[in-house]
Amino acid sequence: MGVEICVEGLTKSFGHQVIWQDVSLTLPAGEVSVMLGPSGTGKSVFLKTLVGLLKPERGSITIQGRDITKLREHDLYEVRKLFGVLFQDGALFGSMNLYDNIAFPLREHTRKSESEIRRIVLEKMDMVGLIGAEGKLPGEISGGMRKRAGLARALVLDPEIILFDEPDSGLDPVRVAYLNQLIVDLNAQIDATFLIVTHDIASARQVPDNIGLLFRRELVMFGPRDQLLTSDEPVVRQFLNGRMQGPIGMAEEKDAAQVEQELAEIGDTTDPQHLTPRLLPSPGITRPPRWQAIAEREDEVARA
């Protein structure tokens, strides 16, 4: 069913450099959330903090009733089993074929027999469309296939939470579209909680239930997709429209008068009537119950 992650007042620094502070949000169980933000705002640091690889200075991360920032290494090891992580490059072992790469977590963390491992590996490879590529080495396949292999590996321990670190980086737009469909289909099938860090605005508009935006060391906003897509908050509007006009500058600083002038010069693109349609699960995949509620809420926003 996926588990909820509740983050409260989280602050992370490296030495004197505050990366972000006082971040509070709840990733609802079983839903897909996207975290956006200009380069260097600490999105990857946020993912690493959620899995307990980095320790925050302040705040809590509550999963299944336990604050994981307070856990000792042994207990943290148990909590980490709830997570599957898809790293940017798939993080595959270059000398192992895809089958062995995907089987790796099962061989490391479980006592399953090789026949059971085979069943699971082939099931996950099938889910991501990689059947037939078992014997290939990571160096012999495309970036898109490597991502899908990384995703299959993230799925083998049946995680409750899946973190995606820029799944679309380095892929052409067609591969990104296929990957987005795969993410939506997987979420409908396995119903885990998904958090995706991305720069890709088209993906952020179509795929998630919720969107968050990190900017200038703060979480500017986190909420349902329709709420962010129709927001008047200048940072949110600028980022979701991929514009130069607005508070986000090349070096992240602009003066207020310039921002105001720029915003006055551009038209309003937050019209709820033109809310980007959500990407639906492929035909034949049963939609989780929440889809009905989402469709109704988005209809309401469009009518308002």
Ligand SMILES: Nc1ncnc2c1ncn2[C@@H]1O[C@H](COP(=O)(O)OP(=O)(O)OP(=O)(O)O)[C@@H](O)[C@H]1O
């Ligand atoms: N282990 C570390 N020690 C010190 N500083 C770090 C460490 N990890 C990350 N940082 C710093 O934290 C900041 C945020 O990095 P992060 O990679 O999370 O940004 P990001 O938002 O994911 O960027 P991008 O979108 O470009 O991938 C950067 O200034 C980086 O140098």
